Amino acid sequence: MIKKIALGLLGVSLLSSCVSRRLYNELNGQYETAQQDNNRLSEELESLSGDRSLLEKERQKLQEQLAQLEEERDQLNAEISAAQGTLSTLTDSYSTLEKSSAAALKAEAERLNKLKLELEERSNRVTELEGKIAAQENQMKKLKDNLSRALNNFEGKGLTIEHKNGKVYVSMENKLLFKSGSWAVNPDGKTAVEELGKVLATNPDISVLIEGHTDNDKILGALGGGIEDNWDLSTKRATTIVNLLAENNRIDKKNLTAAGRSEYAPLASNASAEGKAKNRRIEVILSPKLDEISKMLNDL
Template sequence: MKFFRYLFYSIIAGFFFMACVPLNQFRELEEANKQLSDKVESLGSENEVLQGRTEELKELADRLKKQVAELTADTLRKGREARKCRNDLQKLREEYDNLLSQLRNQTGTGDTEELLAYLQKLQEDLQQREDALIAAERDLKQREQELHDATASLDEARAELEAQNRRLLELEQALAKKDSASRALRKAIADALTGFDQSQLNVHMKNGKVYVSMEEKLLFGSGSYQVSSEGASAIRQVAKVLADNEDINVMIEGHTDPVPYRSGVLLDNWDLSVKRATSVTRILLENSGIDPSRVIAAGRGPYVPLVSNETAEGKRKNRRTEIILTPRLDQVLEILENN
């Protein structure tokens, strides 16, 4: 199903850029993320196999239905043939008994020889019919066993297919619930930021995540990592929404343009992006009640631009800080693991 395709790209952005956490904590987060990524990749492969198995089961069920129908018709035909053989055999036996009785009462030699010849022929015919009846009954028994086996296989395939469909439905419902939560979160944040200059911020969804992208002008002065009062107000509005949504993981990413920058404190643009992400993180957590373990701060430097840096307008758009919100996928992963 198509709804699985974007699931595995929406877990958590990589930790392979400089994060604003202590080194030990960063390594722990990096290792946890690697384990989760490996787990999701493995579950994704298993889920593709599961979908393939579902299609195979559907095809098998169709084949078994056809086979059961053919075997049922063949069994009925063999049954009619067996019943006809029994009736014919019964008639031949009755005729044989009558002729034998006549022969015993017959006194004329010519008549006796004629009856003996006919009786011999009748006995041979009777034997052939008995052999045909035995073969028909054996064939009928074989067809009945094949029909029984095919019906059992069909029932098993149907049960497995129904179980597969139930699990897929559970997963679809979990994904729909996650998407609904993401849309509601996007709307809540967009509503909370309506009082700010919309040309300097953007709230949108991508790969199941909610992105709150704020341009440099809204948050910082040129080359600075001190958040402006207006920027701090916007961040606090986002924090209010996140405080009411505990099942959301948060990543703050700082981005710069590629123009070289260095000061007495900052080493380069990457250092600037890290400190900007840290500054936003501190305001986001300040008196908000948000669990810090849900939050990661990372600097991306100039390496993930939105648009080309060939123009001043492009550089302006690329100088941004993004708050990336990822609904937790515990329910979805649990369903996949159980399958």
Template structure:
């Protein structure tokens, strides 16, 4: 079983970054709220899918256990029914024998009417005893027949329940297999997307740019030196060239959502103008990247989301110049759309 949509390590703080974007008015408020709602829905639906997948595995295990118990009950009832049928057959044969003896005794009684009184009484007593025994056997036979009918009713109900459980189990298994198929296809899409991005940015990898896959997403991480001068949000021409090449990939892959995250180190921002602190700087850098991507008119702006993280999501928490250099970065996160998976979950 594949791992179904582990929660992204950025999802909890994404809303905070998005709220800052609105406060600094980097994008119009109405457009921002729409992007924010879409992002929240995507994250909630991914969590919902993970929970649904776990619940399906638990339900499948429970149904398998119930099927085994029901099958054992069916086998036991079949054995009991066979035994009772054999007992019923034996009693029927014994009952027929008693009826024959009774008829013989009645015949003998008629033939002995003229015999001695003592002999007649003896025959009458034997006849009465046989009648009592016959009645007892008939009562036992009726009780056995009643029990057999009850067992048959119980067996029919168990078999009906078993068929229902098996049908439900098959339906759930089919749905689970469909989810696995779509997830496998989604993983293939992510791998193919990573290759397309790597091929497009081949000349930049190892020069301040890395392309990785994590939690079903493609991460394009660009160091500050490739994009910006210290304290600036104006994109360097070489970095802009890398962003444009990435935009070309996004233009022909319309089923990919894009999030741009700006990150700074923990050194307080000392610039001027409209930038106040590292929050402002990280958001400003993210929106600068968005504008370059949207120069490609084939990229739908509805697919793109800008976010500032300031210094609060470092890749290296050390207080060294090397760690701070790693933390000053911009990450472009590419996520395949989950519409097909969400349709299956909505139609459960």
């Protein structure tokens, strides 16, 4: 019995020994595998730790870049805001300038248009004035021709007719009109004045100035027959011619003017008898009435 038990125990012991070895081997194998896994995981952990360190550095770098970009963004936003403000100001200024320029251009256009109309109107008035001046010049030329025909018999007898400076000058020497020291008109002189009056009667728009002229000989006492001096004599002679012309009822008396010039508007030197004869004369100066032309000139 004991022997059987001992054999049994021996068998169990042997069986137990075999099981422990196998388990040991299995566990040892698992341990080695676990050890290898641990080593591998340690290496991976070390590698991951390195990667994490690199990633951390990269993250810090990216954060720094992000901060810089945010700073640049804020600066750009400020610049954009300032630029928008400037643009708004410029837009308002441009709008104001545009309105102002438009108003200025409109005002300038209106001024130029008004000036153009004024220039056109003035040009028309100048053209009209030139026409009237030309018409008056033709009138005076025609008057001179009519006088030349009417007084043809007296030309060469101390009577001359000249057209100059827009006027007609009829000069009659005293030998045709008066005796020395007298203001009574000779018959031939009276006829000449009457013929002159006939032409003037058909020209009511002509102003007639009669000037008396003398030489420089002095009036002495009774020789003058009541004449005090050459002023007096020249004036009386001019007045006599005016009175003769006034006898023609068709002549407008408002057109007649008498003036004495004495010796102070000579035609020639008083040093010779011939010169004195030329200076003793009646000048009839015929002028167109310039009232309308003067008004037109003032309106230009």
